[in-house]
Amino acid sequence: MSQPVMVASTLQAPTVPDSRWIYLDNVRQKKGPFTDEESFDASGEAVSAMEKMKLLVIGAGGLGCEILKDLALSGFKDIHVIDMDTIDVSNLNRQFLFRQSDVGKSKAEVAARFVEKRVKGVSITPHNCKIQDKDDEFYMQFNIVICGLDSIEARRWINSTLVDLVDNENPESLKPLIDGGTEGFKGQSRVIFPTMTSCIECQLDMHAPRAAVPLCTLATIPRQPEHCIEWAHIMAWEQEKPFPKLDNDDPEHITWLYKKALARAQEFNISGVTYSLTQGVVKNIIPAIASTNAIIAASCCNEAFKIATSTNPSLGFEENYMMYSGNDSIYTYTFKHEKKDDCPVCGNIARNMEIDPNFTLEEFIESLAARPEAQLKKPSIRSEQKTIYMQSPESLELKTRPNLVKKMGELVEDGEEIGVSDPSLGSVNFKYRLRFSKPFKSH
Known part of the structure; x- marks a missing residue:
């Protein structure tokens, strides 16, 4: 008896939708009670347009x-x-994309490859550099x-x-900024539409600057590991350069x-100085724990x-700031943080x-440096008439250094406007109108 001949079918199997995204499509393709129909x-x-977003x-x-993991699982396909x-070994307890074998490698590169491996179809491009190293063209994409x-x-x-990128002639120049932050069991997420809503500089007074430790404490009677680090x-640093x-x-x-801090701490029998703590104090890093990170990242994504998708109204124009507390x-709590007309970034009048x-x-x-709305570290100052003091370049610093010992009444007039800038804050230029609180004594 002859054997049946197997003939390859010319018919193609029907395309089966990827079951991973069924739950997403229920939201993306069906109106809900809060959906904006327009x-x-x-x-x-x-x-498809959402998946092509960068x-x-x-x-x-x-x-x-x-955030990277949540975005990939939310259907976004092109992420940078x-x-x-x-990666430091101290990161491993809460930065779950990293392993012991990754210590010393780039965070951006390892995180990108890990998520790409676990969520097929997503493309994540890592950039191992400072945000200040990128130009406007990079952020415009x-x-x-x-x-x-x-x-x-x-x-x-x-x-x-992002505020500087906005061009009223080009709607695509407006880049929504979603900001998340955590500190222990507390966190926040907020949405900013540059030039249209309250920006981060408008809200700066919500981030109180770290209290300064008196120099006498650092020099003679340190009591905490942080004091030893600040001393170093x-x-x-200033003494030994x-x-x-x-x-x-x-x-x-x-x-x-x-x-240096560890030796100082041992001299005064103080424990707790670590490399991680040193880095945190010097860079003013805010502490975080894994559960708070997960909640705030979910909110941001x-x-x-x-x-x-416009499936639901976002934080932004009405209630634009969400605060979370998990202490007890x-x-x-969600509320609207108002845009400030005298904001140095998005406002148009002097404070x-x-x-x-x-x-x-x-x-x-x-x-x-102590003003909560400024928090400047190396400010340079110009008046309407002249340059008062410049931190850099060195030639201008030397030229304007003699002004440091002069009284403000000698350098500016009552009611005069000054501009204050700081190299670490990009194009931010604080505008202040100075009012004398008492008579000026010239001698």
């Missing part, structure tokens, strides 16, 4: 790892991540920017950069400070999904500042 599109084209995640630490740090940062300075820089940072300029992101510099139980005209310029500069 902007919502349930067609396959809208889903998102930027800034930070690949505890919060950034969670930027982080200049390498993204549809949404999401921050998972532990630094106020970095937030302020990207905020001012402020005093020992082991490198021409301190770079908070250089492991060799942090190691020098750590060893939920906002990105809502902006991309789970509590959230009034009352000063003692008998203060020296040096005293005035020191007072700027």
Whole structure:
């Protein structure tokens, strides 16, 4: 008996929808009770447009790892991540994309490859550098920017950069900024539409600057490991100058400070000085724990999904700020943070500042660091008439240094407007109208 001949079928099997995204399509393609009918599109084209969106995640630490994973599982296919740090063993307890074998490698690169391996079809492009290393053209390519940062300075820089990108003639120049932040069992997420809503600089007074420790405490009676680190940072570094300029992101510099602080702590029988703590104090890193990171990352990615799909109203124009607290139980509160007309980034008027005209310029500069709406570290100052003091370049610093001992009343007029800038904050330029609080004594 002859054997049956097997003939290959010319018919193709029907395309089976990827079951991974069924739950997403229920949201993306069906109207809900809060869906905006004017902007919502349930067609396959809208889903395809969302998948083609290009998102930027800034930070690949505890919060950034969670954000990358959540975005990939939310249907976004083209994601970039930027982080200049390498993986430290202390990261492994909460930055779950990393393993022991990854210590010393780039956070951005390892995180990108891990998520790509686990979520098929997503493309994540890593950038192992500072956000300041990228130009405007780089940021213009993204549809949404999401921050998972532990630094106020970095937030302020990207905020001012995105505000500067806005061109009223080009709607695509407006890049929604979603910012997440955590500290212990507390966290926040917020949505910013640059120039249209309250920006990070408008909200800066919600981030109180770290209280300064008196120099006498650092020099004579340190009581905490942080005091020893600050002593190494402020005093020992200035005395010994082991490198021409301190770079908070250089492991060799942090190691020098750590060893100095550790020796100081041993001298006063103080325990607790570690490399990680040294890095945290010097860079003013905000502490975080894994569960809070997961909750805040979920909130940030939920906002990105809502902006991309219009399935639900996002934080932004009305209630734009969500606060979370998990200290005693789970509590959230959402409110509207108002845009400020005198914001140095997105506002258009100068802030009034009352000063003692008998203060020296040096005293005035020191007072700027303590102001919650400014928090400047190396400010340069110009008046309407002249340059008063420039921190850099060195030639201008030398030229304007004699002004430091002069009284403010000698340098500016009552009611005069000044501009204050700081190199770490990009294009931010604070405008203050100075009002004398008392008569100026010229002699």
